[in-house]
Amino acid sequence: MDKRADIIACAASAFEADGFRGIGVDKVLAPSGASTRTLYKHFGSKDGLVLAVLEERHRLFGAHLEAAGKGADPVATLFETLRQWLAEHGARGCMLLRARAEYAAANGEIVALVRRQKDEFRQMIARRVEAALGWKDAGLATQIWLLFEGATAAASVADLSVVDEARAAAHSLIEAAKSHRP
């Protein structure tokens, strides 16, 4: 019975739906049934909870990617995992970037955390691009990353097929790169 993990999981849904600044701690805690006292024992502050939620969110999506494996096409797997994630959690834009934007002027720790997480994410994509291509291509890796972030953002105002379109674009770019340095 890990109350801390329970609070984080329920809080993530609440923040996802109402934003971080737009919801109070009482409503954030309501789904988990925890009291405010327990919140401040575990996290110290609302911002502390936000940090924990972001870390867990990043870890969980990474775990999904690991579980999906790299398969024959490690880049396509990226977008298939994204589509499945969005179908399950709802498409409201990247929670990490949303938090960064809402706390840009209010909490530098959150800004720094998200920057670190995105750097890590980019490196993971670069590794997959190298596996698909046979050699490193930093520019191509960035382009795949942009398609990923674009699909995540766009899915909040369009249907999930944009993720398939991103996957197709990534495939085109990789094929073009292959033909230029075979």
Next chain:
Amino acid sequence: MDKRADIIACAASAFEADGFRGIGVDKVLAPSGASTRTLYKHFGSKDGLVLAVLEERHRLFGAHLEAAGKGADPVATLFETLRQWLAEHGARGCMLLRARAEYAAANGEIVALVRRQKDEFRQMIARRVEAALGWKDAGLATQIWLLFEGATAAASVADLSVVDEARAAAHSLIEAAKSHRP
């Protein structure tokens, strides 16, 4: 001396820096020197001001695109205008999508407005893709859109060169499309 426009312009900067829910009307009005009374005369509510800011933001970026013209490469112009915009206004993610996310559960009118604006934006991209290609390609237009949204989001946690990378990717995709149906 258009006080209404002045309030909107100053409020846009304030919302950009602190988010929409994370800042009070007093601080939003401070840069323009307007009183809360003037705010409620003009916009009726804080949410009304947000709607006006979003409409102006969408209109202004469209005007920048118009001013830049379509040139020889109407799609490249898209990304060059974006880079210039981000350099001038700062890269904190698309303000429209940020508002949509913050008001997803609180204000359906804002959600609907942003959806309309993004649909309009996609159609403008589709027209540019058709001009560059010589024929319509809805899938390709969506892919270019994803690169645009991806670059806008990514620039908040990376440097502005990601916009150039997005432009390069768009160029690759268009060249590939040309060669497949010449």
Next chain:
DNA sequence: CACAATGTAAAGCGTTCGTTTTACATCGCA
């Protein structure tokens, strides 16, 4: 001049915010 429109200045409305505090229940372990 008079009047309507438009603005600022500032106090105050009730509500909600993040946070702290007091009081009490439950459980694993020495």
Next chain:
DNA sequence: TGCGATGTAAAACGAACGCTTTACATTGTG
């Protein structure tokens, strides 16, 4: 058995919130 750790319940804190109101200054136009 007893005690510390961990939890809920609920009240209360000052501050900030969105918004309203009263009072007064400025300005363009009949």
